[in-house]
Amino acid sequence: MSDPGIVIASILALAALYVLLPRVAHVLGRYRDTWVLPCPDTGAKAELAIDAPRAAFTSAFGRPHLRAKQCSLRPVGKVCAENCLRLPGVEMP
Numbered sequence: 001m002s003d004p005g006i007v008i009a010s011i012l013a014l015a016a017l018y019v020l021l022p023r024v025a026h027v028l029g030r031y032r033d034t035w036v037l038p039c040p041d042t043g044a045k046a047e048l049a050i051d052a053p054r055a056a057f058t059s060a061f062g063r064p065h066l067r068a069k070q071c072s073l074r075p076v077g078k079v080c081a082e083n084c085l086r087l088p089g090v091e092m093p
Helices: 004-030 052-059
Strands: 034-038 045-050 068-071
Touching (some): 004 052
Antiparallel strands (some): 045 068
16 A cells, blocks of 8 residues: 555545435435425325335435325326425425
8 A cells, every 4th residue: 555545535435434424324314214294285194105226326415305105085097286395384204
């Protein structure tokens, strides 16, 4: 290990791993479960499954980008604006 570039790169890689890995694991665990949220369009309660791997991956670069994977009120193949993920009064667990 006589090349300082390799040492510096290794230190930076380990630092990134120690910072990013816990954050990604936390977000993956947080968004893995199904949630019950109010639908802003119908007002009914909806069981919502979030795309947890996508949320975890995007959390490494900032705020996680949430996308609904499955919703009990949305028929298969229908498009939804996913406004329930952006409600100001809804606190995600």
